[in-house]
Amino acid sequence: MLDFFNNTQTIHMIIIIGSMALFFIGFYGIATQKNLVKVLVSFDIMESALFLFFIGLHYQVGLVAPIVDKNLKTFTSMVDPVPQAMILTTIVIGLAVLALGLSFGIEYYKLTGRNDISKMNELRD
């Protein structure tokens, strides 16, 4: 019954729709939320959407993950490893930025008791 899910095109469609939905959730978040933590989370959601989108579009039915083990017989039977490597790196970078942002937020909150980014306006003439 669920055979039609085994179709690459269908999976790609689902992934496109799903990741776009996720992306716009994040988009909505940064456009409306003013709490620094929520903004950072929104960024993360947007990034995750991108990762899903990218990895998902490179998945094809019948191919295995590009990890060298006993299941991997030939290089043609695995999905393109480059996107996965890229996404791994990007995830690490995203994590670093998120951690940095949160640590800034904590320090700032300790100093001022505020975390509303639209009220961070002491830097002005």
Place this chain on the structure above:
Amino acid sequence: MNSIFLLLNLLPILFLYQFGGALHVSLPLTSEFTLSLIQTPLGTFFAYLSLISFLLVTIAQKSKKLACNYYVLQFLLSMAMLAIVLAGDFITFFIGWEIMTWSSYFLISKSNSIDIKSLQKYILFSLASAFSLIAGIVIAYSFAHSFDFSVISNSFKDMPFNIKVALIVLFSLSFFTKAGVIGLHYWVVDTYSKAPNLFSSILSAVMSKMGIYGLFLVYGNIVGYQELKMMFGTILNGTDFGYVLAWIGVATSIIATFKAITQDEVKRLLAYSSIAQLGYIIAVIGFGTTYGVAGAMYHTLIHTIIKLLLFINVAAIVAQTGKNRFSQLGGLIYRTPVSFVMLLIGIIGLAGMPPLGGFASKFMMYNAAIDTKFALILIGMLFSGAASFLYCYKLVYGIYLGHPTSKNLETTKEVPISYLIPQIILALLLVLAGTFPGAFIKIINPILVEFSLSTIPYSGLGVMNSAVGSFNGFFIMSAFVVFFVLILLLITRIKSKAKNNLNRFDISYCGEVPTQDTSLHFGFGFGTDLYRIKFVNAILKRSSSSFYESLATQTKKTSELFSRMYYGNIHNTMIIILLFFSTLFFIGVN
């Protein structure tokens, strides 16, 4: 320090003299720019003018204790001017022009009476002038593919008409700003009056002449008077272009003359007078005739001499008394008689009365106007010439005649000799220029050849020839000296009999007895009656300042408007970025 820089100033004069017209240097700056210096008769004339002026002013600076950097900047300024007048291409010209701008800016800033507003006025007008110049230069470059004067001049004929007009307008605007044509003179008066006193003489006598040099260069060399005639056609005996320029010059001269009469501050009066005199030069510079060019050139020379003389004289008086207003000065004739004589010679020249050089130059300019049949221009020039007598009179009376307005004026000593030496030299030059005007014909003829105009016939050192007549300066001077000596003898005989024991308060007017506070000095309020003449009142009331002030306000308002965008809300910034992206995306995709 002074002596070192005196020698340094002397060097370029000797250098120039040594080369004797054959200077031709080129120095590759990059693969695209080459700096070149070429000595043309026009450039040489202005070079000597500026170098000698600097030398004389440096002599006068002997008595002031000036820091080394002042002299360095002043020397840089003189070198920049030398670069301007000897430049063989526009890049050298522009580099000289800009160095002149900033070195003079730093010199002006050394004054004690300067304020930020006046400095800003000066530098912004100078930069506007420079930017208009560079705009003209690069536009010319886009057609000629070279910055060289001769190449641009050769390819000028082939440019489209609108580009030609744009070039002439841009260059003229730039040089008009430097010379202080009315409307663009907003910076002149404040700068001249607030600059260091001796430096004002350089500003008025030499730096404004760089504007005149630029006009000569563009009209005479780059465009050429023949080309001007062909471009714009002729009216009466002159060119259409010259007619418009003449009206600009005459208007400048009339308005500035009236403004000068009503000034109370000595240096402001001189500044307006400087604008007025440059107005004459600009009036005749565009005639495109031999006598127009000769008149402009001669007046350039005479005005340089006179303004140096007057500014040095006034600087000496200000240094000696500490007063710079007519209402605070007066009666100095007994205290500083030599200065008085020098100033007298200066204003006789300024008013254009025979027998001094001022007469010869005015004679040339009026003749040029008659020659081209620009009758209205002639009337305007005569009118402002007559009106200029008033401020000349105010100058001599306000400072030297009448009663001293305060006690310490009565104990003032004669000004230091270092101030007097340049004044005496300049006065002698003025006398010589009046006595031997024919000598000038020899200087001007090569320049006329350079502009491909007909030359002036030379008939003796004392004779000045022109299209409609001639005069013998030597004869006039001799007659004058004879009469002067006779009258002087007569007066001294009479005066020795007169008794001079009156107190300045021994008078009463309208039944009132003047007190110590009443200003009896004639210089006080001199010229305010002019406001009662409707025509003059209309001139005096109007001022370009309101326009520039509103421009400044507009700029400030724009700035406030723009800075409202940068109010530091990061959330809105994000949304703007996202919206910007979406907009671009929709535009781009469709």
Place this chain on the structure above:
Amino acid sequence: MSLGYYFLLPVLFSFLTPYFKKLGSFTLRGSSILLSLVLFLQTVAYVGVKLPQISQFSIKPPLGIAFILDGYSLLFLLIFTFSALVVSFYMYWFFEENSGRDEARFYVFFNMLIAGSIGMILSCDIFNLYIFFEITGICSYTLSAFNKDKLGLESGIKYLIIGSIASIFIVFAIMLIYLQIGTVNLGLIAQRFHLIDPKISVLIVLMLFIGFGAKAELFPMNFWAPDIYQGSISSVNGLFSSVVAKAYLFVFFHLFYLFNLGSKYMLFVMVIGAITFLVSEFTALNQTNVKRLFAYSTLGQLGILFMALSTNSSQTVSGALFHLTSHSISKLLIFLALGILIHKFKSAKIDILGNFKSGFLTIVLAIGFLSILGIPPFSGFVGKILILKGFALSQNYTAIAFILLVSIVEAIYFFRLTAMMLDKKRAKVTVKVGSVNYIILTLLAVLIILFGVYPSLLTHYTDLATNALLHPTNYLNYALGVGL
């Protein structure tokens, strides 16, 4: 020496920083100076070598990762390493004066910032470029928050938020490129870029434009920039102005010409640059904080550079690169000199700073101002006249009139500052300049004058850079691994 050391050495020094800290603050400061010196000397050693140079790691491009140094990146490399050297000397003085500060934290991120900026201009694959972009980004967020006070943290947070947006756009663009072409190598992308569906290609270009444009401080995306400058210390301002912003600008135009977008997007970039120039110069007029003022001035100059670099004419581009170099030196000079004043007065308000009395600082600041305004005989003049000349040759009189008119607005505030410095009534507080600063400021001022009176020194490299930028055939060959 392999080009990889440009990245490896700073990273090594960064990781060794805690160890250096144990050895004492002199070693810590000295190590950074040593590092910058080595990088600078290595760059100088590349002058005169046949370009481009390539360093490949393990596999040969287009499959493997490689660093390529061509004429264009050599010019920027010289600017970056020189700026780093100057700033590291300056920081020696800074930490002598502020002994309680967290030096190690600064040096870790300072070294990494240099590594990131250099990596951005050397890497020939767009994903690596993104990684270096992020490294530069993270280091600049941290450096802008170096003052761990309210203002510093605020600027750090703001920079981080903008950086995150920019990186999302860039990641998206890279993913789209990979999905369309299946490669991240710049050479292959450049070769196949025209094969992409036009709608997708517009999207990719726009995303890259937003990503790098937001970081390179282009107009509708630069509302954050003055805040960042205000919140960070002035040596970091100097780095932002002369290294970081220039690195993003480098990438922007590198991709612009590699992907051959000139014909389609030239007018757009030019107009955006012009608006940036206009708005920032007008806004600068209204500032009372000196750091903000020069931030706006930087934005304005970047506007001119964007205008001139997008023209695709070798004359203008060469002029723009000259102007860029001169602007980097001048802004570094100005920010470092202001840093001395700000340290003395503990304030960045123009009214307060104007009270200083120091002949040396007045002269060097005036030289910096005049150079940025493009007044001879300083280096800014040559750049500006070359740009104007280039525009004149393409008969673009609107651009000439625009640049000159806005330059007058620029002159208003520069000369207001100059008049304040020269005002004798204000000069009250004598400021002493330490010997280190004396040397570096003199060096910068001398360079400004030297490039002004003898521009051939620099035009050689700007011409090389222009040639490499506008005709990237050699670069593409190397990036594709042809003939390796």
